[in-house]
Amino acid sequence: MPKRSARDAATVAIRLDHVDRPSAMAAIAAGVADAGGRLRTMATVRRSTTAGAGGEPLAEVELEVEGLSEERLIEVLEGVQDVTAVRLTRALERIFGKRIIVIGGGAQVAQVALGAVSEADRHNLRGERISVDTIALVGEAEIAAAVRAVADLPRARLLVLAGSIMGGDISTAADEIRALGIRIISLNMVGSITEHVDLVVSDPVQAGTMAVMAIADTAAFDLDRQRGRRL
């Protein structure tokens, strides 16, 4: 399926408490749909261990809905029986922005993070919103699973692979997520992975820096023009 940013349409973000039973989310989703809204994200941010006022446990949920105004969404949610509280919040897109995901292990993964965070700081000062999310992992199966899961992360745009040897199923996973529109920069390393990415960079700090430049609207760097290069 061709990639399209979740930013393309305006979303309204809301936080609510609901009685924690299976039918609650169904009623919320039905309310949103009946009003013509599209539920885009939903995350249960916490569940209470103690009962709410009505004697039943509560869950706290963050929703992002497209196609409804804030006022209309609040009105809809306040009309759902299991919803006990509603408050506006800000869509995570506007707070944390585009995400670069760094996966790998050892000394390199921290150096990539260092380069990417420093460069994101510079672009965010000029109005960008780019976050850098890092998971340190070793092992082919673990890294391949994490690479595939990047496709499930909201707002993930680019992956940096930081290690000394990667290949096999990691390369297969890299091909899969590139087909979904996620770009990959890898360090120069042993293994087949360098044949399955958009750009290979030897220096980890520079790899992190270039990752940010590649997704920043405030930078002139075009990854498509560098595709297949090794630096």
Added chain:
Amino acid sequence: MPKRSARDAATVAIRLDHVDRPSAMAAIAAGVADAGGRLRTMATVRRSTTAGAGGEPLAEVELEVEGLSEERLIEVLEGVQDVTAVRLTRALERIFGKRIIVIGGGAQVAQVALGAVSEADRHNLRGERISVDTIALVGEAEIAAAVRAVADLPRARLLVLAGSIMGGDISTAADEIRALGIRIISLNMVGSITEHVDLVVSDPVQAGTMAVMAIADTAAFDLDRQRGRRL
């Protein structure tokens, strides 16, 4: 509401494509609820620009559901008319684990990330799953909004504030999210923030390291025993 981990109950993760109309998510949520499952997270990971086989645009969605087996969830979703494809995936909790969020600007934010990523690498080698997510930001309003939004991030456990001056509404936001059970480590800095956190650490690399130790089950460090200290 008292904090309780989303890990407390097993969830099944699934990715699906559905026809992108408002009623689709309502039908999915109703199906899950009717079968006795609780929808815990939902993220629209991409939307197609082109029409699917039936002539209508598709959306691709990641779901996490509690209280149903994989087999039963697949059966339920395959029975929803607007769902065009279903495939199992792995819950993001199992891949990316607990999250440390680093917020701040300048040289310090990258140094905190460096310390945290290096330490997470060491713990993840021993079976932990800890990710380090960083957003470089400046400005009281921007940072306060990001601090509040940490409460909405799935799997966020601990926040590190990295900068040279923070206070005002940032301190208010810090109190709010600590009340929700999220712990905060801050660098030693100018402003009231150091009075509104669990621990103050002067060295940014050590602050990142201690953040990981504080949430790692593989570490003996207990933040509660250090509460209010300044290092």
